[in-house]
Ligand SMILES: C[C@@]1(CC(=O)O)c2cc3[nH]c(cc4nc(cc5[nH]c(cc(n2)[C@H]1CCC(=O)O)[C@@](C)(CC(=O)O)[C@@H]5CCC(=O)O)C(CC(=O)O)=C4CCC(=O)O)c(CCC(=O)O)c3CC(=O)O
């Protein structure tokens with residue numbers, strides 16, 4: 523069986539610079555999910571044409587740091603960016619964006635060519651400080667989306683309270699490292715213990 527060998531990390535997009543080239547349906551979808559998960563991200567969009575949904579999206583995030591540069595892409599546009607997403611409708615242009623970004627040392631996502639991506643975007647569920655990211659290794663983004671929607675339904679809205687309480691408990695512990703590990707593990711054991719079988723029928 524083939525394996526998914528991707529290694530997920532959780533980026534602090536408030537301290538990185540991201541460029542999206544292309545603001546059509548895909549550029550807009552990427553921007554939507556980026557802002558939903560990381561409204562504090564610094565994002566620049568370079569595109570010849572910017573679809574109306576992008577302008578509507580930016581109205582939903584009046585505080586977002588999104589710069590729109592309506593222009594034809596030029597290789598020097600990638601200068602200074604850490605992460606670059608190539609989302610134009612031209613495969614050759616996306617490859618040109620990738621080449622420029624790689625030469626500048628950035629990590630690149632090429633929306634129409636998984637083989638040229640350094641990273642994939644995932645489906646994301648957020649509940650307060652809890653964040654779950656899902657990838658199917660590019661096999662079925664639709665499955666990733668559906669699994670995200672399922673998780674959004676089954677994870678209780680107040681999951682963040684559990685985390686808050688655990689953090690308060692963790693902060694209140696005063697023993698050495700090993701004692702803290704033991705106490706926190708004892709406290710949370712019931713979260714993973716299988717439910718005890720009822721003897722009644
Ligand atoms: C490899 C990857 C690279 C990347 O984009 O990062 C990639 C690639 C491609 N996507 C394509 C199509 C679709 N993508 C979506 C949706 C999403 N795609 C996302 C990620 C990824 N898409 C990365 C892998 C993720 C993983 O590992 O699973 C999500 C999770 C995150 C996000 O976009 O932010 C977001 C769901 C967010 C959510 O709702 O939670 C839908 C569904 C829909 O829109 O309803 C469709 C149409 C149906 C279908 O094809 O499945 C095509 C074909 C294009 C064509 O045929 O022209 C390619 C190119 C190819 O596969 O060759």
Ligand SMILES: NC(=O)C1=CN([C@@H]2O[C@H](COP(=O)(O)OP(=O)(O)OC[C@H]3O[C@@H](n4cnc5c(N)ncnc54)[C@H](O)[C@@H]3O)[C@@H](O)[C@H]2O)C=CC1
Nearest residue numbers: 544545546547548549569570571594595609610611633634
């Ligand atoms: N990764 C993913 O989730 C998905 C990827 N795709 C792929 O993504 C690609 C983009 O598709 P769409 O967004 O639907 O296309 P689109 O036609 O809606 O948008 C293309 C965007 O690229 C811009 N553009 C084109 N030439 C440019 C240039 N020289 N300089 C600057 N900007 C330029 C356009 O102005 C527009 O903003 C397609 O190749 C498609 O196969 C499609 C669906 C999902």
